[in-house]
Amino acid sequence: MADTVTLVKKLPVLKKRSPTMHKGEAGRLFCLAGSVGMVGAAALASRAALRCGAGLVRVGMPWRLAAVVAGRDPNVMTSALPETEDGTISAMSPAKILKQAEGSDVMLIGPGLSQNPQTVQAVINLLPQVKQKLVIDADGLNAIAHDECAVLKDIDRTKTLPVLTPHPGEMLRLLGKEYDGASLKDGDEHRRQVAVSFAKKHRVVLVLKGYHTIVTDGLRAYINETGNPGMAKAGMGDVLSGAISAFICQGFDAFEAACLGAHVHGLAGDLVCARMGEIGMIATDVMEELPEAARRLQSEKA
Template structure:
């Protein structure tokens, strides 16, 4: 694989004076469940802070008002939920006609128990042509769906960005020898991410293998991210990354470029927050608050 780690970072196109919000993409983030409203809300706020023109959050109706109360800048679409307060798989019938109304979809932040959301996650992943960023419970749902229902190898029909930590990566690959490499040295992690991405014969899959020195790979090239710090090891940090990558795809970057730039910006925001607050007291909200400064710093460096 080609090592792109030291190549110049991807850049967003300049904003024309006559631009309007539609020029910067429409994103839909599906997630949330009873007790985990904050995850999808933080993904939505990070998406807007990273430049998406419009962000809509598809959430269980039981948490709709709570999610809407976090931020007035995104829109909330209430979806059908079941008794435990998680999204019901039949929402697919209502969401499918909207697939191409959005430039990119994200799935997973706070989605809830994978056994209950497996069909929603697995079918979106297998059936949708639209770009799709899948994180957290969405990844666990995909893994559960593939294990329980799939009879043929997974070939995503459209662009995918999977953002697993090593545990989620292990569930995706089936806890084989490849999963062990996800917790190894850089070379092992690069091999693990690249080999899993290469299982997609269509070349649509990008893996963001999270952790210290996050690895981004599409099976043909890879990059190792060097920004970030231990203060980012806090609940919600991954949800913020999902929002950042989703916004960059909405603005026209390829999935690999969006994942690479997104990991860098996410880590840079963490470094800026750490400088201000210290590693011990950082929260994921501090990452969102530091995104503007991170983008300004990138622009100045470019």
């Protein structure tokens, strides 16, 4: 790794809460997620955020799906948004999204949104207007890639850097045609170099998921060592993006929150694996183990 990049090995401290703490101090998250056929992504991300300590979570999604999520999880609030004929968020949504997100500390954009052209346009139009701290995952990343990353330069960085959470396939799309095409699975050193370069160029915190997930802001890098092959299942990324969003809600900066999220997410997966093995574990198992993973991290730092 380049000499200018500091390899971080120590995680931030998860402090015990004050007895007088209220939900506003734990942070408010607006989660823009879900479409017909991918309601689960919204449910996983929003509940994971609550399991990692966010004080309040509101999910913005196509209007026909809002009641589904509300009925599925009474812990989250919902906002019904204008939708396309396909049941995805429409290009007319940004104004309502911004209004519904007022008072939120963090906005998570992407889980299960779809790549419908109207939805892609909605994300591209929305991003420069968001004043909340940002986490961008899944189809939020695909929308950015469709725009050849041009919209990244217009994102508000007043409060903190935006967090991007691609898996290797999404990362290749973000890198675009100029990338040499080498696999992002071929060794940690190459992946680190690619991640650091991208984060530095675009002024983001990048979470490049995979075996030994890499977190970097272009100046620092953290290599996560928790997690296991049983986590190679649909929905795990939604759980991770919710976890990272929750830690930002609680006051950690983007890089710290991404490191914590990656570690706690992987540790939760390891706890599940120890109980039931790798084969049958699913994203909801990991999501429900997040509080215990966070508790163990607190105990280690006590």
